Amino acid sequence: MGEPVSVSVIALDPVLEAGTRSALSDRPDVLMVGADDSAAVTVIIVDDVDERVLDLVRVTRAAPHRPEVVVVATEMAQPQALHAIASGARGLLRRREANAARLTRAVLAAASGDCTVPPDLLDELLDPGSRGPAPTGAGLSERERAVLRLVAEGRETCDIAQTLSYSPRTVTSVVHDITQRYRLRNRAHAVAYALRAGLL
DSSP states (O other): OOSOEEEEEEESSHHHHHHHHHHHHTOTTEEEOOTTSOOSEEEEEEEEOOHHHHHHHHHHHTSTTOOEEEEEEEEOOHHHHHHHHHTTEEEEEEGGGOOHHHHHHHHHHHHTTOOBOOHHHHHHHHOTTBTBSOOTTSSOOHHHHHHHHHHHTTOOHHHHHHHHTOOHHHHHHHHHHHHHHTTOSSHHHHHHHHHHTTOO
């Protein structure tokens, strides 16, 4: 067994935070550190995966020491799981499934670069069509995919417009709509998001 993985916990509920820290403290392969310390993995415990939580995941991942993130949520369906992973989460667990052993496995997997997702959510993420139509906002239209594929190739707006027989204004509008809908910064972020989320 190598060095223990340093882990911090963020929770809006101090009781949940204390309980999680206590559960992980007994694990020999985990070293609990404070929220202000440089942790290899940060566990974020929330009720729902909403925009505020996605922003928290992004901010946590952008910290100077770039910790991996495991999100533990009371409720999490396929669209929320998709957005959490695209925002940078390496592990997803529902609170009812997050006992000390499972949480430790998710933390260790995240630290080694692997991703942990509940099996039912994994099935839906790998084959969203198998459960019926994708929820609103969970995917991209064919036009959006076509534009992002060409953006991913490094093509300029005018070239994309000519290739797809759209006006440059339409191409700009499509990219703008995607960045606004998913709260992304720019074209490159939109492509990265779509690739990580399996939308391209």
